[in-house]
Amino acid sequence: MAPQVGDLEGSRVFRPCWSSLLSVCGVKGRSPKARSAFAASPSSRDAGNGATVTSPGARAAATFAPSFEAPRIGEVERITKETSVQVRLDLDGSGVADCNTGIPFLDHMLDQIASHGLFDLTVKASGDIHIDDHHTNEDVALAIGTALLKALGDRKGIYRFGNFSAPLDEAAVNVILDLSGRPHLAYDLRIPTERVGTYDTQLVEHFFQSLVNTSGMTLHIQQMAGKNSHHIIEATFKAFARALRQATECDPRRQGAVPSSKGILSRS
Structure with a gap:
């Protein structure tokens, strides 16, 4: 697959030109x-x-190896009558995941976010999964979105935009996102089965809607191909991770400025 715009890791083909320059x-x-x-x-x-x-x-x-001066870490504890969720997100990590939500398939997807985004992500959750997975799935996403919001801070020096397409066998999904401060989800997945294992596939959209709401992210998810439910969902999480990685990385040409003509990127 061709390197994506802004994907410095995948741009080895351009490195000889940089060295010559x-x-x-x-x-x-x-x-x-x-x-x-x-x-x-x-x-x-x-x-x-x-x-x-x-x-x-x-x-x-x-x-070409700029970095942020302060650690970009968001920690959140969310406790309700239905769930208890603790999240720690390090945007400048190495892909370490320690996720235990009581929902095995969700844990697997959170591992994809950490691994392919190169984020260190810890999620510990307990909830009323004896009823169903809805509340835990939602509150985990709300907490991750809040942790992302905290880790980004004033969003100075970031690329802001991300765009990545990920295949998984016959499935292919494109994710475009903007860390704009304006929550919006455009979701176009056609998942053929109601469940993957015990996980209700309707919860995929609800997960991303909840994350968008608290993080202040504009997110577009579009399925380009796919017949296998597991493959479609996993390709989505992988593409999301890589797009978010692009958007949160340091843009050396910004020199620490806010990537907006308004001079501010606000959640409100």
């Missing part, structure tokens, strides 16, 4: 932060005549 340009034109990273690089060395020699790889790392 950097070898020509050197340090000139860099931001103060990039120049500091260049100077502090262990791969830099004194050439003996007052000049600094740095490998192309080190120069690329100094320029």
Whole structure:
């Protein structure tokens, strides 16, 4: 599959061009932060005549590996008469998931969000699943959306938009999202069965609607192909994870500015 716009990890085909450009340009034109990273690089060395020699790889790392100054972590505890949910979300994690909701299929989907988004996600939930999975599914999504809202903070320096298409065998799903502060869900999945295991497939839409409501996200989900219910849903969660990863990553050209012509991205 071709690299997506904004998907830096999948853009290896462009890296030789970056290295060539950097070898020509050197340090000139860099931001103060990039120049500091260049100077502090262990791969830099004194050439003996007052000049600094740095490998192309080190120069690329100094320029194309920006990061956020503060940890972007959201923690939420949501307790009602129906459920008890604790969520911890680290947007700059490594894909570690520790999810136990009492709903095995939902746990499997949350693992996809962590793994493919490279988020560290912990979810601990207990609820009235002796009735059905509805309340727990909803409250887990509400808590994850709130944790995302907290982790994003003022949303300075992020790409903001994400767009990713994920296949899983015969299924293919496209997810487009905007961390705009305006909650909206456009959902177009045609899941052929009422259940996957014990999980009610109607709850997929309800999960994303709940997450959208608390995070302030515009989210479009479109099924392009698929016959197997499990494949369609899993492709959706994988595409969502990758699109969210794109949107939350640091845009080096923003230099910490809010990605909006209004100068602010607000939940309200």
